[in-house]
Amino acid sequence: MQNKIRLIFIFLLLTSILTGCVFSGAPESDTPAPVTEQAEDIQPESVSDQVTEKPSAADMKRVGVAMPTSSSERWLDDGANMKAKLEVLGYEVDLQYAEDDIETQIEQINNMIENDADCLVIASIDSEALIDVLDKAKGEGIPVIAYDRLLMETDAISYYASFDNEAIGILIGRYVEEKKDLKKASRDGDSYSIEFFMGSPDDNNALYLYNGMMEVLQPYLEGGTLVCRSGLTSFEDTCILRWSQETAQERCSAYLDEYYTEDQLDIACSAFDGFAYGIKTALLSHDYEPDRKWPLITGQDAERLAVKNIMNGSQTMTIYKDTRVLSSKCVTMVQAVLEGAIPEINDTHKYSNGKMYVPSFLCTSITVDVDNYEKILIDGGYYTKVQLMK
Ligand code: BGC
Numbered sequence: 001m002q003n004k005i006r007l008i009f010i011f012l013l014l015t016s017i018l019t020g021c022v023f024s025g026a027p028e029s030d031t032p033a034p035v036t037e038q039a040e041d042i043q044p045e046s047v048s049d050q051v052t053e054k055p056s057a058a059d060m061k062r063v064g065v066a067m068p069t070s071s072s073e074r075w076l077d078d079g080a081n082m083k084a085k086l087e088v089l090g091y092e093v094d095l096q097y098a099e100d101d102i103e104t105q106i107e108q109i110n111n112m113i114e115n116d117a118d119c120l121v122i123a124s125i126d127s128e129a130l131i132d133v134l135d136k137a138k139g140e141g142i143p144v145i146a147y148d149r150l151l152m153e154t155d156a157i158s159y160y161a162s163f164d165n166e167a168i169g170i171l172i173g174r175y176v177e178e179k180k181d182l183k184k185a186s187r188d189g190d191s192y193s194i195e196f197f198m199g200s201p202d203d204n205n206a207l208y209l210y211n212g213m214m215e216v217l218q219p220y221l222e223g224g225t226l227v228c229r230s231g232l233t234s235f236e237d238t239c240i241l242r243w244s245q246e247t248a249q250e251r252c253s254a255y256l257d258e259y260y261t262e263d264q265l266d267i268a269c270s271a272f273d274g275f276a277y278g279i280k281t282a283l284l285s286h287d288y289e290p291d292r293k294w295p296l297i298t299g300q301d302a303e304r305l306a307v308k309n310i311m312n313g314s315q316t317m318t319i320y321k322d323t324r325v326l327s328s329k330c331v332t333m334v335q336a337v338l339e340g341a342i343p344e345i346n347d348t349h350k351y352s353n354g355k356m357y358v359p360s361f362l363c364t365s366i367t368v369d370v371d372n373y374e375k376i377l378i379d380g381g382y383y384t385k386v387q388l389m390k
Helices: 002-019 044-050 073-088 102-114 131-139 165-179 182-188 204-223 245-259 273-284 304-312 323-339 373-378 385-389
Strands: 062-067 092-097 119-122 144-147 159-163 192-197 267-270 317-320 360-363 366-369
Touching: 062 073, 062 102, 073 092, 073 323, 092 102, 102 119, 102 131, 119 323, 131 144, 144 323, 159 165, 159 323, 165 182, 165 204, 165 267, 165 317, 165 366, 182 204, 192 245, 245 273, 267 273, 273 304, 304 317, 304 366, 304 373, 304 385, 323 360, 366 373, 373 385
Parallel strands: 062 092, 062 119, 119 144, 144 159, 159 360, 192 267
Antiparallel strands: 317 366
């Protein structure tokens, strides 16, 4: 019986070879294979295996990468990661930084379109300022991916790669809650003073972060465990245009002069490492010292300087957002729109931009402070010990 089956199999195999049809073992499907973790661990060797024949310069697909500013470490890392990963896959990359100038960014994107970009990756300065240029890209059939910051009020967008910004706000709120043991303070009738330094009003991420943070802290403000002497607690009152470090410093100085001459500031709730640097400068010029009266200062991005400040006690915590993971996820989206595959997404209903719910991949972030920075950042390969000593 077994011999008979074997004979039938050999017969079928021979027939298929002769007719040019080979058994694949899996049914053919029109659905493209998902591009999942492929870019996550891009190793130059394995990718170069895939890209056996390098396309000629004329055939190379072009990806325009528009970044908001090169003035902060995180965007430099994002840009460098994107460029390197896309180039390894054989794409030509036009990476531009707009130095927080909206017109410059519009011009850069226009140039990318005119230079026949096949795909655009955009981290915007002002989420709503690009509507027209994005329409133009759509008209030319160029897919657009929003990087870190959502592009608002447009349907000319295929995917969104970011971090869960509301979750980041919750992490910051919980850190303050735990470190100051607000539950106990509330039971004991104790209170702490707090001031807020929130992100740019034209960056969609900023409000998400604020909302997440207030989800945790609002009850303590209402119950009097947290006291904001300036009285400025709303997003509108505490947001800082273009995430300006200088504005954060000026505001902190003004609060200290006006509301903290008798009592000290206990908590500076900041949404960005850059703000934390400004707050530090303001505090140092107001008789605060890291080992005396120093408030709890929060941040975001785990910039090298912020981690060094955490090590020397002049910043309390930051939020680590692994830009290597973010760029890898974004690269899978680029591959998807250019090669017709399906990228990995993990959210379809959290981020509406006013026109559509944008299919997103939201990466996870981690709280980092003096107790875990070595394990998370050094053991995790984000920084070397030497980089944090220099
Ligand atoms: C990003 C943050 C960054 C901020 C300022 C936000 O859009 O999500 O990581 O700190 O911009 O650059």
